[in-house]
Amino acid sequence: xxxxxxxxxxxxxxxxxxxxxxxxxxxxxxxxxxxxxxxxxxxxxxxxxxxxxxxxxxxxxxxxxxxxxxxxxxxxxxxxxxxxxxxxxxxxxxxxxxxxxxxxxxxxxxxxxxxxxxxxxxxxxxxxxxxxx
Amino acid sequence: xxxxxxxxxxxxxxxxxxxxxxxxxxxxxxxxxxxxxxxxxxxxxxxxxxxxxxxxxxxxxxxxxxxxxxxxxxxxxxxxxxxxxxxxxxxxxxxxxxxxxxxxxxxxxxxxxxxxxxxxxxxxxxxxxxxxxxxxxxxxxxxxxxxxxxxxxxxxxxxxxxxxxxxxxxxxxxxxxxxxxxxxxxxxxxxxxxxxxx
Numbered sequence: 001x002x003x004x005x006x007x008x009x010x011x012x013x014x015x016x017x018x019x020x021x022x023x024x025x026x027x028x029x030x031x032x033x034x035x036x037x038x039x040x041x042x043x044x045x046x047x048x049x050x051x052x053x054x055x056x057x058x059x060x061x062x063x064x065x066x067x068x069x070x071x072x073x074x075x076x077x078x079x080x081x082x083x084x085x086x087x088x089x090x091x092x093x094x095x096x097x098x099x100x101x102x103x104x105x106x107x108x109x110x111x112x113x114x115x116x117x118x119x120x121x122x123x124x125x126x127x128x129x130x131x132x133x
Numbered sequence: 134x135x136x137x138x139x140x141x142x143x144x145x146x147x148x149x150x151x152x153x154x155x156x157x158x159x160x161x162x163x164x165x166x167x168x169x170x171x172x173x174x175x176x177x178x179x180x181x182x183x184x185x186x187x188x189x190x191x192x193x194x195x196x197x198x199x200x201x202x203x204x205x206x207x208x209x210x211x212x213x214x215x216x217x218x219x220x221x222x223x224x225x226x227x228x229x230x231x232x233x234x235x236x237x238x239x240x241x242x243x244x245x246x247x248x249x250x251x252x253x254x255x256x257x258x259x260x261x262x263x264x265x266x267x268x269x270x271x272x273x274x275x276x277x278x279x280x281x282x283x284x285x286x287x288x289x290x291x292x293x294x295x296x297x298x299x300x301x302x303x304x305x306x307x308x309x310x311x312x313x314x315x316x317x318x319x320x321x322x323x324x325x326x327x328x329x330x331x
Contacts, residue, residue: 098174100188117237
């Protein structure tokens, strides 16, 4: 009996700990390629959304990013996005862009443009936060 | 008895595991005031707000950083930024954000604009005419750098409203003129639509 109670208490406490430590970002939908997924910080449940392509170029010495966002679902999707700019060491450059709201129609595609604020920017993350339908 | 004690301990342990509310280093009576995210999307009303200012500044700065016109860190000044909307909008604030971001990027050098010129002249006069400073440390007269380019901007709006919907369309236009030649060297616009329903 004591062994059973001890096992129960350990199980309950470990369960409570799992609830208290949520993940920092949600999983990117399976359709997104690993190379693109590495540049995304996904927040929310949006299985119909996808990022088919991200294009990166240097214009005038500054990193310029264009990310294609696709809504493959039958409902409009409201989302918020911003770029986070990183230097070669992975440190954040600047305060970060402002969040922007976007309403993407069903079966529609939109390009999210961003320009790095400083020539030292070498990498980026596209943060996407999806509103519940 | 032993079983009861063990059950009570389990309950206490479970509650401790679930407890997430912790005290914070702040003095207040309750949660009436909070600091928010300055970069969050502001949707309180459809009047010109902080998100509009940030959207315009980011869009203009992004376009300016990518242009080939501003090569070799040229000198730039801000002339006029007109507010042609029906609202009170501090357009100087918009240009301040653009100027700060461009200065931090190292792309251009800003010189004192008309509203800042009096302070510049006062400081030069103080250093050169007060007799308080060593001669070799004073900023010399006639050495200021003139602006190669100047920014001129304009904010306009179109408002349409019926019994249930209000549609506000903002357009911010920024022009870059070459001061010597008088030519328009770069221009861009940012359009913002805000719709509110009752």
